Amino acid sequence: MRVELVTTLKRQATKILADLHTSKEPVLITEHGQPSAYLVDVDDYEFMQQRMAILEAVARGEQAIRKGNIFSNVEAKEKMNKWLK
Structure with a gap:
C-alpha cells in the first residue's frame, strides 16, 4: 500500500x-x-459499500435466527407473495 x-x-x-x-x-x-x-478509487469504495450492506443483512438475519424471529417456508412464501403481486 x-x-x-x-x-x-x-x-x-x-x-x-x-x-x-x-x-x-x-x-x-x-x-x-x-x-x-x-x-x-470511487469504484472500489462503492464495491466495498455494497459488500458491507450484504454482510450487515446477513448479520441481521443471523441475529433474527438467534432471537427466534423466523418463519416456516410456507409462511415466508405467503409473505413474499404479498410483495410480488
Whole structure:
C-alpha cells in the first residue's frame, strides 16, 4: 500500500489521484506520522459499500435466527407473495 504525507497530498493531489485511478491501490494519508485517512478509487469504495450492506443483512438475519424471529417456508412464501403481486 502506498503511504503519503498530507502535505504531499496537498502539493501533488492531481498526480496522486491519477496514480490511484491507474493502480487502484489505496493510499494511506498520514499526519504527523500517524495514519489519518485512506484514499480509495470511487469504484472500489462503492464495491466495498455494497459488500458491507450484504454482510450487515446477513448479520441481521443471523441475529433474527438467534432471537427466534423466523418463519416456516410456507409462511415466508405467503409473505413474499404479498410483495410480488
